[in-house]
Amino acid sequence: MIKTIMNEEEMKRVLMRIAYEILEHNKGVKNLVLIGIHTGGAYLAERLKNIISHTEAQTPLLGTLDINLYRDDWTRLTYQPVLKKTNIPFSVNEKNIILVDDVIFTGRTIRAAMDAIMDFGRPQKIEVAVLIDRNHRELPIMTNYVGLYVPTAKEERIDVFLSEKDGKDEVILSRE
Numbered sequence: 001m002i003k004t005i006m007n008e009e010e011m012k013r014v015l016m017r018i019a020y021e022i023l024e025h026n027k028g029v030k031n032l033v034l035i036g037i038h039t040g041g042a043y044l045a046e047r048l049k050n051i052i053s054h055t056e057a058q059t060p061l062l063g064t065l066d067i068n069l070y071r072d073d074w075t076r077l078t079y080q081p082v083l084k085k086t087n088i089p090f091s092v093n094e095k096n097i098i099l100v101d102d103v104i105f106t107g108r109t110i111r112a113a114m115d116a117i118m119d120f121g122r123p124q125k126i127e128v129a130v131l132i133d134r135n136h137r138e139l140p141i142m143t144n145y146v147g148l149y150v151p152t153a154k155e156e157r158i159d160v161f162l163s164e165k166d167g168k169d170e171v172i173l174s175r176e
């Protein structure tokens, strides 16, 4: 079973909505920092930054975190996210940090991202923006901005195609 759950037009609108929600909730760009989780989240954070800088006079700061899953297959239940590389060339002190990822599942990656940010300093707050929330959290981690909530079965997977790496924008739900 394969089903398109978000097409190019829909992804564009979803990212515009999230960008505006972030601006509304954070009262503009002041102190705003977007941190994309490599690789899908990093592209999405860049897109959000571009949308925001088109409507506001200021551009939000942009950073990335490379968090790899210890097991090479993220469908396994016991994987551990491990921080590989960081690119946050500014202070996070007193900042409103938005962690951006393509998919949230158990919440373990966001937890690892929060740990990494806390090692850098003392942000004012940390929020989470994701394109797809596929449910099945194993930690008490919430999402503040969600493109699409898709309560998947555990054996289902979400494929996120982004033009920057795949030549097209599309989200597909598939089941073996």
Ligand code: 5GP
Pocket: 037, 040, 074, 081, 101, 102, 103, 104, 105, 106, 107, 108, 109, 110, 134, 156, 157, 158, 159, 160
């Ligand atoms: P979590 O740590 O919340 O279990 O999983 C989130 C991380 O694993 C994200 O960085 C995300 O890219 C990846 N991930 C988890 N489930 C899926 C999925 O169904 N599809 C895709 N594309 N990535 C997933």
Ligand code: MG
Pocket: 037, 038, 039, 040, 041, 101, 102, 103
């Ligand atoms: Mg990822």
